[in-house]
Amino acid sequence: MLSSKERRFSQIGLDRLVRLQWLEKTASLVLAENTEKDIKAILQNDLKEAFRSDNPEVRGSIDKTITILLKVWQKPPAGLNTLRCCGLDLLKDVSKADSIAVHWGMVMAAYPFWSSVATQAGRLLRLQASAAAAQVQRRIKEQYGERETVARRARYVLRSFCDWGVLKETEKQGVYSAGSCLTISDNRLNAWLVEAALNARINGSAPLKELVDSPCFFPFQIKSIYAEALISVSPRLDILRQGLDDDLIMLRK
Numbered sequence: 487m488l489s490s491k492e493r494r495f496s497q498i499g500l501d502r503l504v505r506l507q508w509l510e511k512t513a514s515l516v517l518a519e520n521t522e523k524d525i526k527a528i529l530q531n532d533l534k535e536a537f538r539s540d541n542p543e544v545r546g547s548i549d550k551t552i553t554i555l556l557k558v559w560q561k562p563p564a565g566l567n568t569l570r571c572c573g574l575d576l577l578k579d580v581s582k583a584d585s586i587a588v589h590w591g592m593v594m595a596a597y598p599f600w601s602s603v604a605t606q607a608g609r610l611l612r613l614q615a616s617a618a619a620a621q622v623q624r625r626i627k628e629q630y631g632e633r634e635t636v637a638r639r640a641r642y643v644l645r646s647f648c649d650w651g652v653l654k655e656t657e658k659q660g661v662y663s664a665g666s667c668l669t670i671s672d673n674r675l676n677a678w679l680v681e682a683a684l685n686a687r688i689n690g691s692a693p694l695k696e697l698v699d700s701p702c703f704f705p706f707q708i709k710s711i712y713a714e715a716l717i718s719v720s721p722r723l724d725i726l727r728q729g730l731d732d733d734l735i736m737l738r739k
Contacts, residue, residue: 498635501635502551504551506589512525512560517574533548559573559574569681573588576674583668586650588675592682603622604704607701619640623636648662650705652664676711677715679703681722723738
């Protein structure tokens with residue numbers, strides 16, 4: 487039987503468009519200390535205009551979308567509650583622009599599939615300054631299996647990236663170019679993003695340089711930071727020095 491952590495990495499979960507404004511609303515409701523029941527009711531009311539249809543399947547999409555939003559900011563998977571609480575604290579302090587990175591990191595940790603799609607899109611953008619949905623889907627299928635549901639859900643994530651403004655549709659259908667890029671210079675946010683990225687990796691560790699430069703962070707430019715500075719900000723991170731410039735950063739057990 488798979489553990490809860492193993493299930494988080496084997497399951498896709500993201501079967502709906504995830505709009506940034508919906509996550510912002512959810513986080514604000516959690517910060518205001520609303521109950522889960524109240525948050526669901528408020529989101530049901532707020533999202534109904536986006537799902538106007540007589541088709542019961544479409545109406546059911548509201549509930550599925552709310553489930554995703556709550557899993558990010560209200561009731562995250564096991565082991566992510568401290569990350570969530572620190573992310574909520576960051577949202578109270580950082581700028582509106584930096585808050586996008588906080589939402590990105592929390593979705594990535596709660597749903598590693600988001601990180602996988604971002605990694606493939608980011609690699610393509612680096613190679614050829616554009617990312618075709620078909621190319622991303624093909625690479626994701628290699629990771630998650632040759633299923634049409636995998637391709638369809640990768641499309642939802644790519645559409646979500648467009649909604650967030652980090653990808654832009656080009657004149658060629660199904661081909662995207664890079665959107666806005668945000669420079670992250672706040673050490674506390676840098677450390678939190680590193681922690682979020684490690685939680686999106688099943689082994690919970692990676693060389694620091696590889697992690698900071700990871701294509702999963704393609705919408706952001708993360709300022710170079712020493713491992714010692716990271717762990718001084720976050721007690722949940724640890725380092726293993728493998729060489730002069732080869733620090734392995736990991737989640738503290």
